[in-house]
Amino acid sequence: MRKDRRKFLGAAALGGALAGCASKEGAVEVTEEPSLLGKPVGAYGERSPFENVKRHLNDTKTPQAASSRTPLHQLHGIITPSALHFERHHSGVPHLDPAQHRLLIHGLVERPLVLTVAELKRLPSVSRVHFVECSGNTGSEWSPKGAPDVQRGFGLASCSEWTGVPLSLLLAEAGLKKEAKWMLAEGADPCKMSRSVPVEKAMNDAMIAYAQNGEAIRPEQGYPLRLILPGWEGNINVKWLRRLHVADEPFYTKDETSKYTELQSDGKARIFTFEMDAKSVITSPSGEQKIGGPGFHEISGLAWSGRGRIEKVEVSIDGGKTWKPAQLQEPRYSKAFTRFRFPWEFTGVETIIVSRAVDETGYVQPSRQELIAARGTNSQYHNNATKPWRVAADGSVTNVEA
């Protein structure tokens, strides 16, 4: 009986292929009907063994003080799987027991507080979709050469649904004194990475997150607690958060003076540059990919802004001479990745494709030339320039050297 059915299905598939005059390789293959059962239910899921998308690791002598990059060109929609969220650590990932971990809030507060993770989870919670982007992302693009692909060039950005307690709620519990202007946010990693956060941001949309994409935050993303400052540079979203020290001044930590400041051409450096400006990049097709021949291809990419929602993304398929609006995936969240899509007929003639984002404040993503005219080339961080990709006649996609 089973055998007969298999034969029948095979014949039907063959007939279909003949009738439809499918291409030589297009015949539908019939999978053997399994005679054995598949895998049983499991306690924690894994991806298919056929899938091997990975973060990109740099070659370094200090892998505990390094970064890994998200394969944006191999992902879909707007959510980055937690296991592929980019990493940047300064002294490695600590092993923290949530039962032992504490958050201390002290300094210019009426009631210095110690909270356990379990206590934080009892408080009113919020879930919000936000990107986190290292301000060093796209640093490669200050140089005329640029990165060869989107993962190495743009992979220090990821987007998750974060769940936690609004920081404003905790600060109301502790009672801010009127002199309170800044607070030190400190991690429990071996180097106690720390940054100064303005009280205004802390009281606005900051969150103490304990969950990412529906489950506990991954160790490399700050387990058990991470400070999320929506739209602000990745480094200040302090992981493994253990302490908030409220003060009247910023603390001028190493990571807000010697690093994460932007040297301008006049030799002065911008300090406390928090917001990530509007940015977009075409992820498909992008550098090092090869598209099929002429015909229909969907151009797709990501846009985001640290100042609010993405209002518009425009795509040019002629190297920036003309621009047309792309379709934006809904809903569009504030300070989150927005997926854009643009239908394209590739004619087989070499061309340059590029995207440009506009956010709800009206800010337009600048070109590399505009950015350099304003800042020079020593800025290192906060490069949000548009990114052109060259598509050759044979469909191979490469980085455009400036």
Place this chain on the structure above:
Amino acid sequence: MWRRSALAVLYAGVALAAEPKYKLGRAATAEDIAAVDISVLADGRGLPAGSGTAAQGKDLYFRRCSKCHGAEGQGREEGGPLVGGKGTLTTAKPLKTVGSFWPQATTLFDYIRRAMPFDRPGTFSNEQVYQATAQVLFLNGLIGENDVMDAKTLPKVAMPNRDGFVKDPRPKVK
């Protein structure tokens, strides 16, 4: 009578606004805070007791710092340069070091205490942190070999690039 109780409710409401609403967690004691408070402000608040000179820190630097930062603080692959770069900030190849770029000397103490030495962060005593701080400042020519660095003297070290930082002009300027 109803007026009085309404008033009482109103007063209670005002008082509640200043009181914690959820009352979770516990009051942090001075011991709780002292156990983890390693914050230092630029004016020196938070700097601990103790002191050190470059002369005292020379050997410590050689043993625990030079492997990554080089014998003279010139930097190696593992650790950035600590010394040099004077006059390079407007050139095509700026060299940002403690001497050429860092605005505050207190940052150096704070960072060494938190994060150094790289393979054993936070294991220096406060005396050793003052000594290592003094040695790096001395290698930059900012203090003498026998100048004592402590909670009073460190914030007063004249950092060459103290005025080299400007407020973020974005989004007005790109």
